[in-house]
Amino acid sequence: MRQSVLEILRGSFLVQQGALRNWRLIFFFFFLAGVMISSSHNIDQKVMQISALNTEIQELKSQFAETRTQAMYMRLETEVKSKLSKRGFVSSVTPPTKIIIE
Secondary structure (H helix, E strand, O other), rough: OOHHHHHHHHHHOOOOOOOOHHHHHHHHHOOOOHHHHHHHHHHHHHHHHHHHHHHHHHHHHHHHHHHHHHHHOOOOHHHHHHHHOOOOOOOOOOOOOOOOOO
């Protein structure tokens, strides 16, 4: 047991006869580690992109609510009267008549 640990620490298992199998295994592990690191970076990038899009969605929702509120106040009769009175229009003093066609 002690001898095999010393061989691993010295790296002699990499230069012995039949070490090609060990090198293949080491290269395979390095390849797998590279794939894991790459996929981890891709996932982090996607998470950050999703977070940015969610922030943008929240901003657009609040902008929509604000615009809807402004439109609601602009449609009020008192607002329309005040804006038209600035242009010279006045409210009618006679009520509208209903026309009935028989």
